[in-house]
Amino acid sequence: MTDTTTIRPFTAASFDQYLADGKLMASRCADCGTLNLPPRAICPKCHSENLEWAETSGHGKLAGFTVVYIAPNFMLEQGYGRDKPYVSGIVELDEGVKISARITGVDATKPEEIKVGTSLTVDFITADEGDKAKTFLAFKV
Numbered sequence: 001m002t003d004t005t006t007i008r009p010f011t012a013a014s015f016d017q018y019l020a021d022g023k024l025m026a027s028r029c030a031d032c033g034t035l036n037l038p039p040r041a042i043c044p045k046c047h048s049e050n051l052e053w054a055e056t057s058g059h060g061k062l063a064g065f066t067v068v069y070i071a072p073n074f075m076l077e078q079g080y081g082r083d084k085p086y087v088s089g090i091v092e093l094d095e096g097v098k099i100s101a102r103i104t105g106v107d108a109t110k111p112e113e114i115k116v117g118t119s120l121t122v123d124f125i126t127a128d129e130g131d132k133a134k135t136f137l138a139f140k141v
């Protein structure tokens, strides 16, 4: 699909594509206004399929987190793991929706210094996955 006037489908693939564009996009129900992140193809509140893309502010606060020592493969490839943990968190955006993402700018070896409620800004991390680059969602302090 190269036609840019076509609305991208409300899928994880489109969400990832927007991340690569440097945008954190949610789906918004045109009927009841419910915002969904990650985007959903059907509004969970009123079951409408009348949706539109909405770019989020990219600002929020840390609602919870875990320090990850057992990393998935793509994180192992980036050098993370038992000896170099990273932080995975739940971020509540200013719009009120929550999403899980990697948290950067914090010291994963000192979780007692990481505070719930910390103000965060969206960040996009591009990493090689196999022979192509993929962009991952992150939030930085």
Ligand SMILES: [Zn+2]
Pocket: 029, 030, 031, 032, 033, 034, 043, 044, 045, 046, 047, 048
């Ligand atoms: Zn709705």
